[in-house]
Amino acid sequence: EVQLVESGGGLVQPGGSLRLSCAASGFTFSRYWMHWVRQAPGKGLQWVAKIKVDGSEEEYVDSVKGRFTISRDNSKNSLYLQMNSLRAEDTAVYYCARGMLAPHDRFFEFWGQGTLVTVSS
Amino acid sequence: EIVLTQSPATLSLSPGEGATLSCRASPPISIYLAWYQQKPGQAPRLLIFDASNRATGIPARFSGSGSGTDFTLTISSLEPEDFAVYYCQQRHTWPLTFGPGTKVDIK
Numbered sequence: 226e227v228q229l230v231e232s233g234g235g236l237v238q239p240g241g242s243l244r245l246s247c248a249a250s251g252f253t254f255s256r257y258w259m260h261w262v263r264q265a266p267g268k269g270l271q272w273v274a275k276i277k278v279d280g281s282e283e284e285y286v287d288s289v290k291g292r293f294t295i296s297r298d299n300s301k302n303s304l305y306l307q308m309n310s311l312r313a314e315d316t317a318v319y320y321c322a323r324g325m326l327a328p329h330d331r332f333f334e335f336w337g338q339g340t341l342v343t344v345s346s
Numbered sequence: 347e348i349v350l351t352q353s354p355a356t357l358s359l360s361p362g363e364g365a366t367l368s369c370r371a372s373p374p375i376s377i378y379l380a381w382y383q384q385k386p387g388q389a390p391r392l393l394i395f396d397a398s399n400r401a402t403g404i405p406a407r408f409s410g411s412g413s414g415t416d417f418t419l420t421i422s423s424l425e426p427e428d429f430a431v432y433y434c435q436q437r438h439t440w441p442l443t444f445g446p447g448t449k450v451d452i453k
Contacts, residue, residue, distance in 0.1 A: 272442040331437035336389035
């Protein structure tokens with residue numbers, strides 16, 4: 226059974242940093258693109274970042290470029306999101322999501338339960 | 347950036363009725379569209395990918411169609427568990443984008 230379990234969310238002050246983690250199990254982690262998708266309270270979904278199977282290529286939504294970094298450790302079946310210079314508008318539930326196999330790797334086949342990040346003073 | 351527009355914002359229907367949800371893309375995105383279902387307090391679930399392909403385990407009452415700019419998600423006969431918010435998402439161009447969602451609620 227595919228499982229994605231996020232952790233690391235919490236309350237942080239504006240300008241602060243947080244590192245999210247996603248532990249994957251039930252599939253061969255190193256074969257799949259991985260993504261972070263967020264959802265502000267009561268709002269819709271926003272894709273945040275993606276990383277290829279070997280970590281060789283990343284993409285970000287413009288609003289987080291230069292502040293967030295996605296990474297992965299295939300030996301630990303883990304995905305990460307380092308978030309710096311956090312702003313109030315980054316407040317959201319952050320989901321870890323697994324892409325489908327190529328060529329559909331930009332669709333999200335499995336999702337974690339999400340971790341809430343609140344940016345507030 | 348690809349902009350996805352969904353209509354209607356809310357659809358009020360009764361169990362057993364059919365539902366037709368629309369997603370419009372600008373500019374065109376070929377068939378590179380997916381549909382997701384999200385219930386309160388839960389993560390989204392992939393229903394349809396590349397416009398018309400049902401994801402694993404998705405009931406046959408869900409179907410998708412369209413290409414280019416106009417896409418449709420059809421639920422042939424609503425079951426009680428189908429009342430939820432539905433999002434479309436494109437994979438044609440970075441950044442990946444979602445539509446604002448259509449809420450299907452009980453009439």
